[in-house]
Amino acid sequence: MPTKTLSGTPVExxxxxxxxxxxxxxxxxxxxxxxxxxxxxxxxxxxxxxxDLMRSEYFEKGTGPTVxxxxxxxxxxxxxxxxxxxxxxxxxxxxxxxxxxxxxxx
Amino acid sequence: xTDTQPITPAVVDAKIEKVSIIVxxxxxxxxxxxxxxxxxxxxxxxxxxxxxxFFGMDAVHKDRHDHIKVATVGNPGxxxxxLVGVIPGASALMTxxxxxxxxxxxxxxxxxxxxxxxxxxxxxxxxxxSVELFGMDRDDLIDELDDIITVGEFYDMAxxxxxxxx
Numbered sequence: 001m002p003t004k005t006l007s008g009t010p011v012e013x014x015x016x017x018x019x020x021x022x023x024x025x026x027x028x029x030x031x032x033x034x035x036x037x038x039x040x041x042x043x044x045x046x047x048x049x050x051x052d053l054m055r056s057e058y059f060e061k062g063t064g065p066t067v068x069x070x071x072x073x074x075x076x077x078x079x080x081x082x083x084x085x086x087x088x089x090x091x092x093x094x095x096x097x098x099x100x101x102x103x104x105x106x
Numbered sequence: 107x108t109d110t111q112p113i114t115p116a117v118v119d120a121k122i123e124k125v126s127i128i129v130x131x132x133x134x135x136x137x138x139x140x141x142x143x144x145x146x147x148x149x150x151x152x153x154x155x156x157x158x159x160f161f162g163m164d165a166v167h168k169d170r171h172d173h174i175k176v177a178t179v180g181n182p183g184x185x186x187x188x189l190v191g192v193i194p195g196a197s198a199l200m201t202x203x204x205x206x207x208x209x210x211x212x213x214x215x216x217x218x219x220x221x222x223x224x225x226x227x228x229x230x231x232x233x234x235x236s237v238e239l240f241g242m243d244r245d246d247l248i249d250e251l252d253d254i255i256t257v258g259e260f261y262d263m264a265x266x267x268x269x270x271x272x
């Protein structure tokens with residue numbers, strides 16, 4: 001399992017770059033990950049609404065929400081999600097939020 | 107040929123960057139998988155365009171996209187004999203059942219799904235020949251539709267990507 005250093009702390013990620021252990025993540029790491037994967041920075045409150053939701057859903061349900069779920073569980077619409085996290089919102093938001101890749105087809 | 111060698115699949119490291127999905131059937135089982143594929147592509151960061159042709163255009167037809175039905179005749183995968191499938195109401199009943207399942211899983215219905223896919227930035231196009239063939243107007247089709255295009259324009263748009271026909 002590859003290790004990389006974020007905010008001076010080594011963290012374990014899988015081959016795709018998703019965190020293996022969501023507990024290793026800290027808020028300070030988010031902007032660094034975002035820049036790395038092409039999420040527009042600086043991260044706004046809207047980004048954080050999604051990031052916080054990704055984490056709370058993950059810890060509650062064992063998997064992060066899909067794009068449809070995010071738009072249903074928050075006031076962030078599908079359109080806005082693709083602006084905040086272009087090129088795959090659920091996937092990229094999960095990466096920034098330090099959780100594994102969300103499972104789900106829809 | 108005496109010595110047969112197993113064929114080793116080529117290792118493909120390339121990522122799919124673009125898909126063009128053609129929807130030609132007007133049944134639930136013809137439309138829904140195509141929508142899942144288009145939506146899934148966008149969620150993976152893949153560029154996606156949907157092309158509706160022939161009966162597939164019902165998915166973007168204002169009066170019809172809320173009434174898409176499961177085919178109960180000539181559909182062996184359903185495991186209902188066609189003779190039973192022809193009974194009036196069989197398709198409606200089977201469709202109700204499928205819709206319930208879809209709802210139970212919190213999946214969107216077809217009309218909502220198409221709108222959602224449009225919001226993901228995927229392109230929605232109808233086939234000009236089919237629009238003419240069925241005597242339709244632009245107004246018959248949903249507002250989210252990006253354009254009515256020719257087959258030539260379709261190929262231009264699909265260039266460099268994968269084409270999926272359903």
